[in-house]
Amino acid sequence: MHLDQYREKPHMKKKMEVFCIDSIFDELFPICRSIAGPGIRESFSILQKYMPLDIKAIATGVRLFDWTAPKEWQLHRATLHGPDKKIILDTEISNLHILNFSVPFKGVVDLNELQNHLYSIPNLPDAIPYVTSYYAPNWGFCIADNQRKKLLPGKYEVEIKTEIQDGYLNYATCDLPGDSAQTILISSYLCHPSLANNELSGPLAMLLIYQKLRQLERRRYSYKFLLAPETIGSIAFLAMEGSKLRDQLLGGMVLTCLGGPESKISFKLSRSDWVGAPTVMDRFARSMARLDSENFSLREFDPTEGSDERQFCSPIVDWPVIQAAKTVYGCYPQYHNSLDDKEFMSIRSVQSSAECLFAFLKILECGDLKLTNQLQGGEPQLGRRGLYPNINGPRTDDFSNDTVYDGRRLLNAILNILSLSDGRHTLIEIADKLNISPIELIPAFEQLVINQLISAGN
């Protein structure tokens, strides 16, 4: 193994990215996306400028396992006028006002009847909820509860100009090849309109991770990025490309809710882990949460909530896919309503998520190589290699060798790694064993490789 193979190329420019994702956010936020239609295609086009996305299209009606590729939905405009003819709701103001996938409707209805088509959140009276009805034909509006309470009895004029028609279900992928065909899947979803943490933080973190990985001089693994409408998109990907990817899939990670105020990344472990068979992704996630608990934590798999990992980890598919989130869906009041905006989701938080996840991927790249002593029989004579003090007495008790005074931190790491480099332990297992961050072991690990005392291999 070349020690420097996973080092970043020097010309990586951090500043650029910050501004970059900030403005990309602003471009993406106002678009009225749904699971199929022009909104998602427009979004892909914007991202394609920064990442060579390959956009796939599946015709309406195509069978996708137990599902069917849906028709496209397009919002032209939806308005609600009150008894006094004044405009009350208008998707030109917020595209959350429309029930997502609402059928077109034009007519005058009583307040009583209208109420059946209104959605609001009584305990968040200023928030407009995000509501969908993808698979049952309904029309409706989402409205702040405060506004709803002020509606007076009378006739309301509804004009919902949407189109539901045959077209395509789209998703997009991007490949980043590495030394091996073994692939890590990084996926996120893109189908919510104007929601920040629970939507755009995922694709934006993905973009940053893509840039960081692309700038590595070498990658051990190949990477496949996937952006799709949630649920139906990952099911479509599984149906179209799943069996092809399966054989070379090392593991995967679903990105969601990576821009909130919480500081740690929490990994939702895979279904396989849940049933007692942790995958490589679970093992690394568990190790990092144990050894670097300031940055990482864990959630158990749970099929009753979540994002596309529910599909990747459905019991017959059973892929080694975890999910990474920060401020988790369902656990913050801004979830799925108009309060989940750029103020709640900070660009800086998305950035730090991408950095943490990139560090995680770097450990994933080298942490599971088995280390083996290159010498037989007893310890190596470290002293003649400058790795042990040559005089042994009270004066050298805290020296790692004749010059390094560090409380024997380096020497102890060297002796521990040597002892555990029996061809059965990896760097991360050694870190686990020593209850130390893998990163702290790197200097000793490097000395041992340079001195040809250990080798690293599969």
Added chain:
Amino acid sequence: MHLDQYREKPHMKKKMEVFCIDSIFDELFPICRSIAGPGIRESFSILQKYMPLDIKAIATGVRLFDWTAPKEWQLHRATLHGPDKKIILDTEISNLHILNFSVPFKGVVDLNELQNHLYSIPNLPDAIPYVTSYYAPNWGFCIADNQRKKLLPGKYEVEIKTEIQDGYLNYATCDLPGDSAQTILISSYLCHPSLANNELSGPLAMLLIYQKLRQLERRRYSYKFLLAPETIGSIAFLAMEGSKLRDQLLGGMVLTCLGGPESKISFKLSRSDWVGAPTVMDRFARSMARLDSENFSLREFDPTEGSDERQFCSPIVDWPVIQAAKTVYGCYPQYHNSLDDKEFMSIRSVQSSAECLFAFLKILECGDLKLTNQLQGGEPQLGRRGLYPNINGPRTDDFSNDTVYDGRRLLNAILNILSLSDGRHTLIEIADKLNISPIELIPAFEQLVINQLISAGN
């Protein structure tokens, strides 16, 4: 699997049973049983009216592994007269007064000599103990310690009219066939004279369980019931029928002490469990104790105490047999003395034990079938099957589908079962995983089977 196959036939009559076992108790209680002789045969005859018992007889002297079928013992009458010729003890009053299996003896003895033949319990001065000497020839009386203390010096007239002679060792079995030849053994013992909780509660609970099982429309397993004198009877059964039963034995349960005031059933696990290899019985017992801790608890196997499970779980036999008890032998002062009567053992407690154990057997019948998703690739589209809300927003957060408002209890159960139905998990394992009673999962389980989303098989 037919979901209703384990339902009880509607014509089962509970009231009848209550009276039934109450009067059966009264018939059985006064009989002076021992390990062999007319007492046990008379007891079998009474029970045979309610259960088609097949009574086996093994001639005295037949070798039974390390043991030998004993002679029969019959008590005609035993009396003790004092120096004043007044009668002190009389087995017509209580058959506990005689040392069980006492040899015949007629003679006049000094109080000093008599004391060597008296058995009492100083710290329970009103109780007559139950004492046996099956395999060493002795004569003796059991007496309340208060009465013993009043005995005056002088000559005592002993008249013990018992017979010990060649005859038969008896035990009785009853078969209840099911769909499979795999058999569950349910055993209890019948050799104690006039003791209630530690004796008659077992056969009476067995009778109720037999009636309940018999009234099921179908049974997955076959059942074999065994009533035998304790220890020597189960050894005889093992010697005569053990190797035949072994191959089709799924598991077994020894019934003892099921009528006391304690409310929970406690299972004494098998020897195999003790040495780290839990059997199917142990696994179900452990699950029920964990998931339904109000009704079930556990005891570790212990070869130094217990009943016939000591034989079934002897190390070479090593059957998957647990023991079920409520107010456990040795742990209550009434144990093995005249205070263990119908007042201490309530008929209602025997009834509730039988109900609990019957519920346990029903879970045993279906809880270990492996559940498998019938669809490939991703989650099924539950919405079009009426198993998921069609509109998703804050209003439907607590709906399991468009109509069921239950905090998503049903939906979560459906999603959890689906996720765990990977062909490797059973209903009880799923309940374990979810830390929920298996009974609570049944509605979701039924919906999934009816919708052909999962199948259940071996």
Added chain:
Amino acid sequence: MHLDQYREKPHMKKKMEVFCIDSIFDELFPICRSIAGPGIRESFSILQKYMPLDIKAIATGVRLFDWTAPKEWQLHRATLHGPDKKIILDTEISNLHILNFSVPFKGVVDLNELQNHLYSIPNLPDAIPYVTSYYAPNWGFCIADNQRKKLLPGKYEVEIKTEIQDGYLNYATCDLPGDSAQTILISSYLCHPSLANNELSGPLAMLLIYQKLRQLERRRYSYKFLLAPETIGSIAFLAMEGSKLRDQLLGGMVLTCLGGPESKISFKLSRSDWVGAPTVMDRFARSMARLDSENFSLREFDPTEGSDERQFCSPIVDWPVIQAAKTVYGCYPQYHNSLDDKEFMSIRSVQSSAECLFAFLKILECGDLKLTNQLQGGEPQLGRRGLYPNINGPRTDDFSNDTVYDGRRLLNAILNILSLSDGRHTLIEIADKLNISPIELIPAFEQLVINQLISAGN
């Protein structure tokens, strides 16, 4: 198995040993040993009187894995004279004054320059440290810090008369054959000059253990004793004899620091145990620490400290070797300085260590034989063998049989051993299971073997 085979011969004379190791200590203590040279050979000669040591010699320069057999070092005398010509340090007073393996040097040096060659312990101002420089040529003196502080500026006359020349690296072995060729290695080291607990306690405890083992009528295993200079000696042994011994090595034990005030023996477990694969030695050590915690405790393997187990447990060698110590190196202030003398290390403590370790070896000899019931089907009828009370009632509740009144301690042990003698459990596993010292089970174990109810085998 003959129950008495591990009994000690009656003519073992304890008194003799006490005086013996006391005077042997006095002979060995003043010798100026190093890793190679006349000091170690003289020490072997003294021990050879009590143990038939086979002394091996490896010529300087011979390659030993990553190491090379060193030259010999011999101290004639080293002195330091002060500016006033008075003698300050003299190895005739304490051979700790010389830097071990110091090169010869004769010259006059300034105090400033001299300071670079002095070693002392500021926080133990009266102690002369033990300092070595085996593999880098240096000259130097070790001095009490109090004395060092009094040194006045001026010219110091150094005269170090040592010789470093080609010769031999020595180590010594001794074999004690047993019934089987499977061998237990018992090793200690002999290279420190005039240090008591951390040096001579090991060889002296070894001597006592050798005598005790030799006096057993039979031994199941063979024993190999090894005395060598620390590190390089065990590496040499591994290089010369390791592959031959490996195949028949059952396990081993490094003896060190066995004479201090601490009362328990603590076992440092093997590397293999550390990585989750406990060896037979680890299992026994763990059992004894759990079951006899007054006498035994455990330390985890740690490659950053220790003695020759670091070589025996280096990852490619990976022998099943534990280390036994009492007052452990590095954990007491007297370690590696002149305070580690006969006052700190008591002869009585060395003796009790040897007794504990001998008891450990006896359990090692028989504790892992698998026990098997000799009867089939149910429990044996213990009553007719005098192993169970023949009358059962309240009076016999605390009797193990008709005569032994012990709260059923013997009977419970018998029933437990019988239940666990399934051909898969050993005596020590049974003791583990029952959470009882293996020694307490011996009476029941003997009764069962004598009555041919169980057999013990591999």
